[in-house]
Amino acid sequence: xKSRRDDLVETALKLFxxxxxxxxxxxxILAESGVAKMTLYKHFRSKDELILAALxxxxxxxxxxxxxxxxxxxxxxxxxxxxxFSALETWFLGKAFKGLxxxxxxxxNAAGEFGDQAHPAHRLAAEHKRRIVDYLAELCRQAExxxxxxxxxxxxxxxxxxxxxxxxxxxxxxxxTAEKMARVLIESAKAGDGGSAT
Amino acid sequence: xKSRRDDLVETALKLFxxxxxxxxxxxxILAESGVAKMTLYKHFRSKDELILAALxxxxxxxxxxxxxxxxxxxxxxxxxxxxxFSALETWFLGKAFKGLxxxxxxxxNAAGEFGDQAHPAHRLAAEHKRRIVDYLAELCRQAExxxxxxxxxxxxxxxxxxxxxxxxxxxxxxxxTAEKMARVLIESAKAGDGGSAT
DNA sequence: TATAAAACAGACAGGTCTGTATATTTGTCA
DNA sequence: TGACAAATATACAGACCTGTCTGTTTTATA
Numbered sequence: 460x461k462s463r464r465d466d467l468v469e470t471a472l473k474l475f476x477x478x479x480x481x482x483x484x485x486x487x488i489l490a491e492s493g494v495a496k497m498t499l500y501k502h503f504r505s506k507d508e509l510i511l512a513a514l515x516x517x518x519x520x521x522x523x524x525x526x527x528x529x530x531x532x533x534x535x536x537x538x539x540x541x542x543x544f545s546a547l548e549t550w551f552l553g554k555a556f557k558g559l560x561x562x563x564x565x566x567x568n569a570a571g572e573f574g575d576q577a578h579p580a581h582r583l584a585a586e587h588k589r590r591i592v593d594y595l596a597e598l599c600r601q602a603e604x605x606x607x608x609x610x611x612x613x614x615x616x617x618x619x620x621x622x623x624x625x626x627x628x629x630x631x632x633x634x635x636t637a638e639k640m641a642r643v644l645i646e647s648a649k650a651g652d653g654g655s656a657t
Numbered sequence: 658x659k660s661r662r663d664d665l666v667e668t669a670l671k672l673f674x675x676x677x678x679x680x681x682x683x684x685x686i687l688a689e690s691g692v693a694k695m696t697l698y699k700h701f702r703s704k705d706e707l708i709l710a711a712l713x714x715x716x717x718x719x720x721x722x723x724x725x726x727x728x729x730x731x732x733x734x735x736x737x738x739x740x741x742f743s744a745l746e747t748w749f750l751g752k753a754f755k756g757l758x759x760x761x762x763x764x765x766n767a768a769g770e771f772g773d774q775a776h777p778a779h780r781l782a783a784e785h786k787r788r789i790v791d792y793l794a795e796l797c798r799q800a801e802x803x804x805x806x807x808x809x810x811x812x813x814x815x816x817x818x819x820x821x822x823x824x825x826x827x828x829x830x831x832x833x834t835a836e837k838m839a840r841v842l843i844e845s846a847k848a849g850d851g852g853s854a855t
Numbered sequence: 856t857a858t859a860a861a862a863c864a865g866a867c868a869g870g871t872c873t874g875t876a877t878a879t880t881t882g883t884c885a
Numbered sequence: 886t887g888a889c890a891a892a893t894a895t896a897c898a899g900a901c902c903t904g905t906c907t908g909t910t911t912t913a914t915a
Contacts, residue, residue, distance in 0.1 A: 463862070481772045484902060495863045500904065544731035561773040570825040571766035572677045585826045613838055616831060620818025625766040626785045633814060640811055643845045644838060661892070682872060834895045853877065 464502045466492045473558065476565050478582075480510055480572050486536045487552050488643040510569075511579055517565045525557060526594065536602035537645065541596065544638035547602060547621055551631035563626035567619070591615060617641055664690045665805045670711040671756065674763050678708055678770050678778075708767075709777055715763045716785045722753060724792065732798035735843065738793065742836035745819055748852060749829035761824035765817070789813060808846050814837055 470492035474483045485506055489496055501604035503509045525546055532542030546555075553560040562568070566584035573580040592615045599614075601606030617637040668690035668785075672681045699708045709743055713726075715750030723744055742762030751758040760766070764782035769780045790813045798800055815835040822831035 462786065479679065479772065481677065482770070486902080495865095496865090496904085497906090498862055501861080504904070509666050538745055556696060556912085563769055564821075567765065567821050567825055568769035568772075571761055571769040572680065574675060574760040574766075576827050581825075588822070588826050606741050612834055616815070616822050617816035617839070618818070619821040619825075620814035620816070623762075623765050623817035624786070624822050627765055627779075629774050636810055636814055640814070640838070640842060643842055644732075647841045647845070683874085684872080693895095694874085695876090695894090696892055699891085704873065 463494055463498050464611065467499060467509070468495050468512045468516050470494075470566075471509050472516055475510065475513055475560055476517070476559060476568075480569065483609050485509075496505070498552060507579070511583060514565065514569060514580060514583050518583070518590070520596075521565075522587075522594070525591070529598075536598045537604070540602065540645070541638060541641060543595075543614070543618065544621070547618065547625075548634035551621075551625040551634055561631075563627070564619075564622045567622065579625060588615070588619075592619070593599075604645065604650075605648055610645070610654050614641055615642055617644075630653060661692055661696050661825075663702065663705070665692050665697060666710045669707050670714055670763075673711050673755060674715070674766075676759055678767065683707075687809060693783050706778070709781060712763065712767060712778060712781050712785075716781070716788070718754075719763075720788060720792070723789070727796075728780040734796045735802070738796050738800065738843070739839060741793075741812070741816065741837060742819070742832045745816065745823075745835070746829060746832035749819075749832055759824070761818045762817075765820065783826075786813070786817075789816070802843065803846055803849075808843070811842055812839055815842075835842065 467488065471483075471488050472567075474488055476490065485496070485499065488509075499509070503512065509549060525543065528546035528549070529539050529542050532545065533539050549555050551561050557580055564572075566587045569580045570584045575581060592611050595614050596608050598613035599610045604610055621633040621637035624636075625631050665686065669681075669686050672686055674691065681695070683697065686707075687697060690803055697707070701710065723741065726744035726747070727737050727740050730743065731737045747753050749759050753759075764785045767778045768782045773779060774783075790809050793812050794806050796808035797808045802808055819831040819835035823829050823835075
């Protein structure tokens with residue numbers, strides 16, 4: 460049951476992601492979604508609110524996609540962690556979200572356009588990233604890796620680095636680079652601390 | 658000998674970096690630099706050209722700053738490599754470029770706003786990143802580390818990850834996280850390959 | 856089918872944007 | 886001082902932007 464509101468947010472997300480937030484006018488979103496202007500302003504107080512709704516949709520959709528990819532890749536928590544980078548590669552190659560291609564991370568882009576840390580869009584971006592770290596930390600715990608929170612932060616940093624590199628330099632292979640680095644760091648964590656307490 | 662053109666580019670860089678490219682109007686750049694509009698259009702064909710000039714200045718200035726920080730940190734190539742992350746921390750804390758604070762990487766931001774890979778600003782961003790990788794690879798060679806190009810790509814990826822994390826999540830400590838990761842990866846490179854051929 | 860809510864079309868106000876035109880002032884150098 | 890180049894102030898065109906207003910048509914529900 461797709462409402463007019465859903466059409467609007469869906470189209471907005473697509474255009475904001477591809478062309479940027481400030482560069483995308485409301486008229487274009489209305490034209491491509493086939494929704495009337497008054498309908499938009501009945502559902503949203505302003506363009507800013509539409510931006511936030513689009514980012515919320517993106518957060519939900521991206522994390523669902525990533526977690527599904529990782530969960531279908533393997534049942535073993537450690538392999539599941541490493542499979543994040545295979546999922547990233549799929550994304551970088553434009554095969555993850557139909558109709559979208561790869562234009563970097565919508566939240567890194569949002570933080571770039573709305574540089575002020577207090578801006579709602581920037582805060583939403585920070586939350587999105589934190590949620591992913593939380594998920595990685597949970598997997599690290601399941602894998603009984605030492606210092607799971609610390610390792611989760613490391614893996615998240617690798618993910619961000621891969622995204623930025625893949626986008627700015629047009630290098631989808633950054634996903635594999637990051638994967639290799641992750642393997643080294645996980646092994647180091649196991650060896651350096653309490654992995655094998657034999 | 659600061660020309661009017663220099664004033665213009667300097668002010669443009671500052672405002673573009675803080676507020677974004679599309680969000681910064683020409684009138685504001687003119688007001689803050691105290692330059693007349695006709696003077697701008699005598700030096701630049703369009704706003705886009707001013708954006709490119711600002712990014713070129715940023716490329717030059719940022720790389721000079723980073724290399725100077727690294728070179729003054731240590732004469733040993735390996736320690737010099739690691740000192741990149743101390744420099745990043747300085748930057749993240751807003752102590753690197755006076756009057757600018759930290760609003761992420763101007764080139765990641767530019768790639769975000771100008772998503773098209775063919776856009777001149779996006780291409781300039783890719784070039785900037787490549788130049789830094791080249792510098793890191795040179796240091797890896799000086800340090801006689803195995804597979805210097807590969808390691809340079811890894812260190813560069815850590816740098817991008819630290820920048821994105823520090824900016825989006827407001828976590829300057831990402832610099833130290835990345836530094837620790839770099840130490841592990843360098844040691845692994847030495848052990849895994851031909852570091853100690855004894 | 857009757858009624859009410861939702862979405863529609865389209866004009867429009869008021870502001871901002873880039874870029875241009877014109878005429879005046881400033882600065883430099885011989 | 887005189888001549889010439891550079892920079893200035895100011896107005897303006899034309900496009901685009903967000904958000905509002907009015908009135909009509911569609912859609913869902915009872």
